[in-house]
Amino acid sequence: MGQIEWAMWANEQALASGLILITGGIVATAGQFAQWYLGAYSIAAGVLICLLEYPRGKRSKGSTMERCGQKYLTRVVKVFGPLTSNYYIRAFLHLGLSVPAGFLLATILGTACLAIASSIYLLAAIRGEKWTPIETKPKERPQVGGTIKQPPSNPPPRPPAEARKKPSEEEAAGVPAGGPHENPTPVTDEVV
Amino acid sequence: MMGCWILNESLSIILVLSWLGVNLYLFIDTFCWYEEEESFLYTRVILGSTLAWARASAVCLNFNCMLILLPISRNLLSLMRGTSSCFRGPWRRQLDKNLKFHKLVAYGIAMNATIHILAHLCNLEHYHWSQSPEAEGLAAALSKLGNTPDETYLNPIRTFHTNTITELLTTVAGITGLLISLALILIMTSSTEFIRQASYELFWYTHHVFIIFFIGLAIHGAGRIVRGQTAESLLLHNVTFCRDHLAEWQTAARCPVPQFSGKEPSAWKWVLGPVVLYACERIIRFWRFQQEVVITKVVSHPSGVLELHMKKRDFKMAPGQYVLIQCPSISSLEWHPFTLTSAPQEDFFSVHIRAAGDWTEALCKAFGAEGPALKEPWSLPRLAVDGPFGAALTDVFHYPVSMCIATGIGVTPFAALLKSIWYQCCESQTQWKLCKVYFYWICRDPGAFEWFADLLLSLETRMSEQGKTHFLSYHIFLTGWDENQAFHIALHWDENTDVITGLRQKTFYGRPNWNHEFRQVAYSHPSSNIGVFFCGPKALSKIIQRMCRLYSSADPRGIHFHYNRESF
Numbered sequence: 114m115g116q117i118e119w120a121m122w123a124n125e126q127a128l129a130s131g132l133i134l135i136t137g138g139i140v141a142t143a144g145q146f147a148q149w150y151l152g153a154y155s156i157a158a159g160v161l162i163c164l165l166e167y168p169r170g171k172r173s174k175g176s177t178m179e180r181c182g183q184k185y186l187t188r189v190v191k192v193f194g195p196l197t198s199n200y201y202i203r204a205f206l207h208l209g210l211s212v213p214a215g216f217l218l219a220t221i222l223g224t225a226c227l228a229i230a231s232s233i234y235l236l237a238a239i240r241g242e243k244w245t246p247i248e249t250k251p252k253e254r255p256q257v258g259g260t261i262k263q264p265p266s267n268p269p270p271r272p273p274a275e276a277r278k279k280p281s282e283e284e285a286a287g288v289p290a291g292g293p294h295e296n297p298t299p300v301t302d303e304v305v
Numbered sequence: 306m307m308g309c310w311i312l313n314e315s316l317s318i319i320l321v322l323s324w325l326g327v328n329l330y331l332f333i334d335t336f337c338w339y340e341e342e343e344s345f346l347y348t349r350v351i352l353g354s355t356l357a358w359a360r361a362s363a364v365c366l367n368f369n370c371m372l373i374l375l376p377i378s379r380n381l382l383s384l385m386r387g388t389s390s391c392f393r394g395p396w397r398r399q400l401d402k403n404l405k406f407h408k409l410v411a412y413g414i415a416m417n418a419t420i421h422i423l424a425h426l427c428n429l430e431h432y433h434w435s436q437s438p439e440a441e442g443l444a445a446a447l448s449k450l451g452n453t454p455d456e457t458y459l460n461p462i463r464t465f466h467t468n469t470i471t472e473l474l475t476t477v478a479g480i481t482g483l484l485i486s487l488a489l490i491l492i493m494t495s496s497t498e499f500i501r502q503a504s505y506e507l508f509w510y511t512h513h514v515f516i517i518f519f520i521g522l523a524i525h526g527a528g529r530i531v532r533g534q535t536a537e538s539l540l541l542h543n544v545t546f547c548r549d550h551l552a553e554w555q556t557a558a559r560c561p562v563p564q565f566s567g568k569e570p571s572a573w574k575w576v577l578g579p580v581v582l583y584a585c586e587r588i589i590r591f592w593r594f595q596q597e598v599v600i601t602k603v604v605s606h607p608s609g610v611l612e613l614h615m616k617k618r619d620f621k622m623a624p625g626q627y628v629l630i631q632c633p634s635i636s637s638l639e640w641h642p643f644t645l646t647s648a649p650q651e652d653f654f655s656v657h658i659r660a661a662g663d664w665t666e667a668l669c670k671a672f673g674a675e676g677p678a679l680k681e682p683w684s685l686p687r688l689a690v691d692g693p694f695g696a697a698l699t700d701v702f703h704y705p706v707s708m709c710i711a712t713g714i715g716v717t718p719f720a721a722l723l724k725s726i727w728y729q730c731c732e733s734q735t736q737w738k739l740c741k742v743y744f745y746w747i748c749r750d751p752g753a754f755e756w757f758a759d760l761l762l763s764l765e766t767r768m769s770e771q772g773k774t775h776f777l778s779y780h781i782f783l784t785g786w787d788e789n790q791a792f793h794i795a796l797h798w799d800e801n802t803d804v805i806t807g808l809r810q811k812t813f814y815g816r817p818n819w820n821h822e823f824r825q826v827a828y829s830h831p832s833s834n835i836g837v838f839f840c841g842p843k844a845l846s847k848i849i850q851r852m853c854r855l856y857s858s859a860d861p862r863g864i865h866f867h868y869n870r871e872s873f
Contacts, residue, residue, distance in 0.1 A: 118503070121500060121503055121504075122494065122507060125494040126490075126494045129493070137426075140426060147433070147468075175503070217470075218429060218430070218473060221470060222483065222487070222490075225483065225487055226487065229491070
């Protein structure tokens with residue numbers, strides 16, 4: 114599995130865990146189960162994880178499909194620098210966040226999923242992967258008139274290329290280099 | 306035009322709606338049963354309606370888990386495709402959408418699993434709470450049942466001095482439930498399109514966690530913790546009266562202590578059939594793996610395409626079919642699909658493989674595609690082949706006119722088809738339904754032409770020899786060209802043969818104008834059924850589907866474009 118960037122799978126897994134934590138937390142808080150304050154904690158932790166994991170990191174090889182609307186969150190996540198781009202920190206953060214939720218039944222599944230995500234992130238970190246933001250390239254405005262080539266300066270019939278390249282010889286021969294061409298025979302415009 | 310789209314898509318929509326309908330029926334029927342059933346009245350006193358939610362979603366889960374293995378049993382599908390009596394035309398096309406159906410059922414499983422887990426979460430908490438000292442009334446009394454030897458219990462949690470997590474982890478249902486939920490989540494997170502495209506191997510290996518899923522599912526209900534009143538107890542203990550006369554339970558004869566029993570597990574009954582079928586499917590694959598495959602020729606083409614000619618006993622194919630290939634020296638677990646590029650009339654079968662990922666690159670290297678020297682036949686790695694499996698192209702011969710559109714490497718299924726046409730043309734005695742084939746190939750660079758250009762050239766010559774020059778009309782579109790090439794082409798424009806391919810029909814530059822092409826075909830064949838076959842990226846597939854709908858007429862006697870798409 115040489116080409117796999119483990120962080121990609123860890124990211125999907127962590128995002129799913131965040132959603133599961135939020136769901137479990139909501140049920141525990143709404144149902145007022147025992148230790149429901151852990152449910153409230155899970156909701157907060159889940160939201161934090163979702164916000165952190167939503168922007169996909171750039172793949173080192175190949176193009177990355179961005180998630181819808183992720184560029185706003187990318188800017189926020191980028192601000193934290195090594196705290197978010199280093200996967201060791203992320204792995205331990207996820208592990209730490211998952212522990213309190215493990216004491217409440219409603220969120221135990223979220224804990225297990227987050228722990229798995231944390232271990233995949235650890236694997237990614239060991240393999241030297243890191244999170245790089247996907248930068249949107251500024252749109253290059255097409256230069257107006259950039260592709261328009263200059264029209265020829267003499268009207269047809271034009272002398273061949275060799276003659277055009279040697280203006281000094283032309284002048285010596287007495288042929289005008291530029292300007293209007295004098296027709297040897299009079300030209301009349303025939304309109305039918 | 307709209308009518309045609311409705312007709313084309315209607316069978317898919319009907320199947321999806323039927324699936325949805327069965328799910329809704331099972332859910333609502335089970336829900337109502339558990340809400341009204343007398344034997345579960347006392348259970349409902351403790352749990353409320355979350356019992357019904359959990360059971361209804363469980364039945365839907367059973368149904369969907371039964372269905373999920375069927376669309377990926379390829380040999381079963383090929384068998385169904387082969388029985389031509391009941392699987393013609395639109396039904397055959399549905400079999401091509403097996404992966405879509407597999408994903409749909411997977412979403413169904415995910416949704417029902419969520420409902421089931423949340424409902425049982427609440428159930429566990431309610432059971433726990435009704436054992437607490439503050440609980441009173443019927444719920445508390447019911448929970449205390451089972452403490453004496455002649456009583457059966459209702460509440461699986463026997464004491465308040467425990468926590469729900471411990472209770473979860475000490476029951477079979479709890480542990481298996483946690484395990485199969487984890488398995489499901491791992492399968493789903495590694496199956497997103499992003500991951501599948503980035504690393505097919507991760508998706509493939511993680512998906513095999515489904516084995517744990519099905520084993521866990523089968524033993525999930527073994528603990529029998531969903532308990533209802535026994536039938537004998539119902540006869541003796543009238544619930545509608547006794548529920549309001551709690552104080553009289555021990556004393557009055559009308560209300561002897563109710564007895565409960567657990568519901569027996571039923572999931573295994575639903576999934577046994579498909580699991581056995583899928584096991585047979587994998588056994589067939591293993592058996593085919595054991596069969597010897599002889600490699601007769603290896604050709605390395607420019608642009609990284611490797612062509613392999615192979616022979617295998619009793620191998621019969623039709624154009625457009627694909628095989629699964631395994632190379633044990635690269636990976637002992639992976640089977641990768643490749644379309645067959647040879648015709649059925651040849652005594653070998655061939656595939657063209659492009660190096661596009663880990664496995665294919667390793668294969669090309671193993672066959673010496675990169676090195677200059679030839680490899681000895683005995684040093685070539687051993688291959689195993691499973692298949693062939695059916696795909697849409699076998700339908701090409703059933704239409705009077707066919708349009709075949711391919712992009713890049715997607716031309717491989719059509720290579721087999723054109724070769725088959727070539728051979729059948731040689732025989733020239735058979736009367737066909739197929740009268741005209743339009744072939745479009747959109748390709749980025751001329752280097753990729755090389756192996757296909759020979760085929761087209763020989764086809765062209767053969768067709769003109771047989772006097773059937775107008776049978777095949779092909780159009781090649783080069784989408785990656787630069788100014789130098791344009792100058793060169795413009796210079797040689799007036800010659801008889803195309804300067805890049807050497808073929809008599811000229812190559813076009815840039816992308817095809819589909820409106821123009823479809824309009825031309827529509828004018829030439831006013832009241833025929835035209836089969837449109839496409840192999841390539843999704844974006845172009847959508848455009849062509851739109852064209853098919855646009856140019857099909859609403860009149861049933863008019864022209865109809867029938868769209869078929871090949872995908873793995």
